[in-house]
Amino acid sequence: xxxxxxxxxxxxxxxxxxxxxxxxxxxxxxxxxxxxxxxxxxxxxxxxxxxxxxxxxxxxxxxxxxxxxxxxxxxxxxxxxxxxxxxxxxxxxxxxxxxxxxxxxxxxxxxxxxxxxxxxxxxxxxxxxxxxxxxxxxxxxxxxxxxxxxxxxxxxxxxxxxxxxxxxxxxxxxxxxxxxxxxxxxxxxxxxxxxxxxxxxxxxxxxxxxxxxxxxxxxxxxxxxxxxxxxxxxxxxxxxxxxxxxxxxxxxxxxxxxxxxxxxxxxxxxxxxxxxxxxxxxxxxxxxxxxxxxxxxxxxxxxxxxxxxxxxxxxxxxxxxxxxxxxxxxxxxxxxxxxxxxxx
Amino acid sequence: xxxxxxxxxxxxxxxxxxxxxxxxxxxxxxxxxxxxxxxxxxxxxxxxxxxxxxxxxxxxxxxxxxxxxxxxxxxxxxxxxxxxxxxxxxxxxxxxxxxxxxxxxxxxxxxxxxxxxxxxxxxxxxxxxxxxxxxxxxxxxxxxxxxxxxxxxxxxxxxxxxxxxxxxxxxxxxxxxxxxxxxxxxxxxxxxxxxxxxxxxxxxxxxxxxxxxxxxxxxxxxxxxxxxxxxxxxxxxxxxxxxxxxxxxxxxxxxxxxxxxxxxxxxxxxxxxxxxxxxxxxxxxxxxxxxxxxxxxxxxxxxxxxxxxxxxxxxxxxxxxxxxxxxxxxxxxxxxxxxxxxxxx
Numbered sequence: 138x139x140x141x142x143x144x145x146x147x148x149x150x151x152x153x154x155x156x157x158x159x160x161x162x163x164x165x166x167x168x169x170x171x172x173x174x175x176x177x178x179x180x181x182x183x184x185x186x187x188x189x190x191x192x193x194x195x196x197x198x199x200x201x202x203x204x205x206x207x208x209x210x211x212x213x214x215x216x217x218x219x220x221x222x223x224x225x226x227x228x229x230x231x232x233x234x235x236x237x238x239x240x241x242x243x244x245x246x247x248x249x250x251x252x253x254x255x256x257x258x259x260x261x262x263x264x265x266x267x268x269x270x271x272x273x274x275x276x277x278x279x280x281x282x283x284x285x286x287x288x289x290x291x292x293x294x295x296x297x298x299x300x301x302x303x304x305x306x307x308x309x310x311x312x313x314x315x316x317x318x319x320x321x322x323x324x325x326x327x328x329x330x331x332x333x334x335x336x337x338x339x340x341x342x343x344x345x346x347x348x349x350x351x352x353x354x355x356x357x358x359x360x361x362x363x364x365x366x367x368x369x370x371x372x373x374x375x376x377x378x379x380x381x382x383x384x385x386x387x388x389x390x391x392x393x394x395x396x397x398x399x400x401x402x403x404x405x406x407x408x409x410x411x412x413x414x415x416x417x418x419x420x421x422x423x424x425x426x427x428x429x430x431x432x433x434x435x436x437x438x439x440x441x442x443x444x445x446x447x448x449x450x451x452x453x454x455x456x457x458x459x460x461x462x463x464x465x466x467x468x469x470x471x472x473x474x475x476x477x478x479x480x481x
Numbered sequence: 482x483x484x485x486x487x488x489x490x491x492x493x494x495x496x497x498x499x500x501x502x503x504x505x506x507x508x509x510x511x512x513x514x515x516x517x518x519x520x521x522x523x524x525x526x527x528x529x530x531x532x533x534x535x536x537x538x539x540x541x542x543x544x545x546x547x548x549x550x551x552x553x554x555x556x557x558x559x560x561x562x563x564x565x566x567x568x569x570x571x572x573x574x575x576x577x578x579x580x581x582x583x584x585x586x587x588x589x590x591x592x593x594x595x596x597x598x599x600x601x602x603x604x605x606x607x608x609x610x611x612x613x614x615x616x617x618x619x620x621x622x623x624x625x626x627x628x629x630x631x632x633x634x635x636x637x638x639x640x641x642x643x644x645x646x647x648x649x650x651x652x653x654x655x656x657x658x659x660x661x662x663x664x665x666x667x668x669x670x671x672x673x674x675x676x677x678x679x680x681x682x683x684x685x686x687x688x689x690x691x692x693x694x695x696x697x698x699x700x701x702x703x704x705x706x707x708x709x710x711x712x713x714x715x716x717x718x719x720x721x722x723x724x725x726x727x728x729x730x731x732x733x734x735x736x737x738x739x740x741x742x743x744x745x746x747x748x749x750x751x752x753x754x755x756x757x758x759x760x761x762x763x764x765x766x767x768x769x770x771x772x773x774x775x776x777x778x779x780x781x782x783x784x785x786x787x788x789x790x791x792x793x794x795x796x797x798x799x800x801x802x803x804x805x806x807x808x809x810x811x812x813x814x815x816x817x818x819x820x821x822x823x824x825x826x
Contacts, residue, residue, distance in 0.1 A: 141492050148517035149483050149545050173492045175520050178485075180542040192540030195533040196522055201492040 138480055139171045139202035143212040145179035156399070157225070158208055160295030161479075164472040167296060170480075173202070177212055181228065183240040183250055190214060190257050206479055207265075214261045221479055222265045223290060226275060226395055228254055232282055259283050269478065272396040272419040290478055291422075291470040294399060298374070300406040302458070303382030305451050308336040309412065309444060310380045311388040312372070313400055315343040319391045320435075321352055327440035329359040335448035337361075337388070338380055340368035381407035386447045386454055390414045390435065397423035402470070405429070405461035410454050412443050423468070429460040482825065483515045485546040485561075489553040490520035497741065498552060498569050501616075501637050505550070505567075508638075508817035519543065521556045525574065528586055528595040535602060548611075550824055554599075557606050564610045565824055567635060568620055570740055575599050576627045603628055614823065617741045617764040635823055636767070638815040639744060641719075645751035647803070648727035650796055653681035653711070654757065654789050655729040657722050657745050660697075660714065661689040663737045665759075665780070670697060672785025674704045680793035682733075683725060685713035726752040731792045731799055733757040734765060735780065742768045747815065750774065750806035755799050757788045774806035 142165075144158045158174065165172045179189055193214040198205055205217035213222045230238035231254035241247045262268055262285055269290035270276045279285045294300075313319045321339050328337050343349035349369055356365050372380070381387070387404035389411055396419035404411045405423075411430035413420045426432035431446065433439040447454045465471070486509070488502040502518060509516045521538045524530035538555040550565050551557035554572040557564070574585045575596045586592045607613055607630055614635035615621040621632045639645075660666050666684050673682045688694040694714050701710050717725075726732060732749030734756060741764045749756050750768065756775035758765045771777040776791060778784035792799040 139493055147545070148485060148519065148543055149515050171493060173490075175490070175522075176517075178517075178519060178541055178543050180544060185542060188540050189542065192537040195537035197524060197530075197533075198492055198522070 138204060140165055140173075140480070141198055141202045141205040141217065142172060142174040142208065143196075143198075143205060143215050144174075144176055144208040145210065145212045146176040147180075148176075148178050156295065157292055160293075160298075160472075161206070161208070161223075161475070164296055164476055167472075168476055170476075171202075175212075179211070181230075183230065183238075186211075186228070187250075187253060190253075204480055211257065211261070213265065214257065216264070220265050222262060222268045223479065224262070224268055224270045224275060224279065224287065227258070227278060227282070231255070233278060255283065259285070267478075267481075273422055274395050274419050288478070290475055291468050292396075292402075293465075293470050293472050293475065294402040294406055296472055298403075298406070300378050300381045300403045302408040303384075305385050305409075305454055306336075306383045307334060307448065308338050308366070308380075308384060309386050309388050309447070310338045310340075310384040310409075311390075312340045312377055312380065312403070313389065313391070313398075315339075315341045315349045315352065315369075316346045317348050322348070322355060323390055323435065323437065323440065324388050325352060325355050325359065325361065325365065326437040327444060328361055328364060330437050330441035331444050331448075332441075333445045333448040334364070335385065335444045336364045336366070337444075338366040338368070338384075340370070340372045340377070340380065342369070342371045377403070378407075381409060384409050385451075386410045386412055386430070386458070388412045389417070389420055390440070391417055391420065392435075394418040394420055404458075405465055408455075408458035408461060410447060410457035412440065412447070414440070423464065425464065427457075429457050429464045431457075482547045483517075483545060484509050484825075485517045485519050485543045485549040487519045487521060487543075487549055487551040487556040487559055489523045489556045491523065497744065500640065500744075501569070502552060504638070504640055504817075505820075508821060511817075512821055517543070517546065519556075519559075521559065523553075523555060525572075525585060528591040531572070531586075531595055532598065535598070548825060554603075557610070558602055564606075565612045566607060566610050566614065566632075567824060568607070568613060568615045568624070568632065570620055571603060571623065571627075572599055577623055600628065604630070607632075612824075612826070618767055619740050619764045633823075635820060636742060636813060636815055638817050638820055639747045639751060639810070642747075642751055642810075642815065644719075644723055645748050646723075646727055647753035647807075648724075650730055650800060651728045652679070652793065653683045653729055654731050654733050654792065655725050655749075655754075656682070656684045656686075656733045657717070657725070658686045658734070658743075659689060660684070660686045660693055662693070663739075665735050665737060667693070667697060667700070668780065668782065669733055669735065669785055670700055670706075670710065671782040672789060673710060674700075674706060675782050675786035676790050676793075677786075678790040678793040679709075680730065680789045681709045681711070682789070683711045683713070683729070685715075685717045685722070685725060687716040688714050722748070723752075726754060729754050730796070731755045731757055731775070731789075731803070733785075733789075735759040735762050735778075735785075736765065737761060737763075737780075739763040739765060747810050750803070750810045753800075753803040753807045755792060755802035755806060757785065757792070759784070768806070768809065770809075772802075774802055774809050776802075 197216040207213035268287040389400040401423045414435035424430040431443040538558040613632040759780040769775040776788040778788040
């Protein structure tokens with residue numbers, strides 16, 4: 138089949154949605170499809186967005202290829218005779234994060250901006266043959282805000298990504314962007330309360346929040362220098378795979394995340410249990426407590442208990458790590474399934 | 482430096498411009514720059530489709546780029562404070578194609594307004610750019626003629642020039658590239674039927690339509706040219722192309738009024754082969770000088786037959802022209818170093 142992929146992008150910035158598009162493209166090509174991908178620059182500042190929506194509406198690929206898959210908002214405004222959408226998230230400042238973004242104010246102009254976004258989304262998404270999402274949460278938002286039905290199509294890890302299983306060491310691994318929202322600090326505070334010699338490795342770059350410095354000083358204040366490996370950078374895939382292979386488990390405790398993210402998938406590929414928290418949102422669609430990881434209350438003591446439990450019972454940690462594959466199969470997380478549904 | 486290469490695209494269509502955009506992006510990355518390749522669609526089924534494509538292009542933001550390098554209409558309408566054009570072509574339907582069968586759009590009021598709008602947009606976007614380069618003297622000439630704007634010619638480098646070499650003089654003239662009406666392989670075939678020297682012809686490339694292929698096969702049968710023509714009607718790999726070039730007597734490339742010099746021209750010259758082209762082949766004539774680096778024939782079977790016979794009859798002259806052609810391409814410094822230095826200045 139000839140497939141057009143369209144998505145919005147911020148040129149020169151890497152992000153999860155870009156990776157997902159790269160992996161989708163690979164998976165389609167690997168199955169013999171011809172793919173042409175348009176990564177369209179979009180500047181999401183509220184005062185610049187309306188004109189860009191108009192511009193995207195002038196794009197029209199009708200008659201080209203057999204199927205168009207639109208991924209990141211607002212690329213689905215583009216017209217096509219056979220359009221499906223793999224919806225990752227709304228333009229959140231106009232939806233669920235409205236009260237958190239100053240560029241969509243709580244006044245007449247902010248309300249008008251939101252109204253415009255809603256109308257634009259509902260018009261364009263209404264043209265799709267099927268709307269897929271990456272999680273139950275995002276499907277729920279589409280239903281609640283826009284009254285639109287959708288099908289959850291969980292994103293798999295790229296087929297050329299290769300985290301691998303390995304022996305269980307003493308170290309839990311947290312690989313993610315360093316930001317208050319991901320709560321690496323909470324993991325450090327938890328480590329201070331553990332009773333076993335369990336260790337923690339944190340890897341990731343600070344996007345400018347200053348959180349990295351706060352974590353460093355907490356490590357030193359709590360006397361954890363010998364028990365925390367801190368890689369203050371975007372680590373290479375091979376370094377990440379090495380960390381995962383020898384991990385005791387994977388920590389992923391973001392606050393109210395939309396989807397399980399790639400961290401959960403990497404843990405699954407490495408057969409390591411995931412420690413997460415009851416308020417981590419979409420992560421809970423993947424991780425079930427006691428099945429393929431541990432789900433605790435979001436406080437240092439509860440997390441410390443979970444860390445200790447993994448250290449104390451390696452056999453159970455290994456069993457939970459091994460249980461990922463059944464969980465992934467249950468949720469239909471595979472490129473075969475994704476490609477079949479997107480091209481149906 | 483953060484550089485955006487901005488090209489115009491039609492889904493699934495891949496030709497010289499796409500190859501050039503990718504090669505430019507690779508060269509920029511190799512030189513240590515951060516690169517984003519951006520594709521802007523163009524629809525031309527009606528005047529309003531063209532106008533919508535123009536509007537869409539002007540609304541694309543690339544604020545984080547230090548430089549944007551657009552290649553075609555309407556990609557160069559993207560707004561940016563540091564825009565360096567490497568112009569492959571404008572919207573030819575309203576310029577040099579106007580009044581020809583290639584015009585495409587009806588001669589009505591709507592198209593008249595579109596023409597006015599394109600002239601104004603071109604004057605503004607090209608005239609206001611940081612720098613303007615074109616891929617050929619032909620493109621620069623049109624810009625001067627139709628818009629009164631001047632540009633520097635910056636010839637695109639050959640992709641992987643070091644891979645072309647000479648493996649001796651065979652008895653065949655080689656024509657490589659997509660087989661279609663504007664590349665005129667059929668004309669070359671008609672020329673071969675009139676030759677008297679025993680020169681042979683190898684034509685390789687993917688035919689754009691079955692009709693063309695059928696006509697050529699039939700022509701070969703009718704004129705009993707089976708022994709003197711080898712037709713390879715498929716996409717050939719770069720390695721196959723290099724080998725066929727390396728062993729050829731000469732290379733033929735006779736597109737109708739092409740903008741650019743044509744990769745095949747430079748590749749043939751780097752293989753030390755004389756190039757046969759025609760007086761109406763446009764940008765190819767920037768490299769091929771009659772009697773010096775190849776033969777420029779009239780675009781008819783007699784002219785082409787004469788050129789092919791000439792190469793076969795005076796092989797030492799053919800060899801000398803080939804060697805001069807190679808030197809000419811080397812002297813032009815068609816290197817990415819040179820291109821990047823000028824585009825990023």
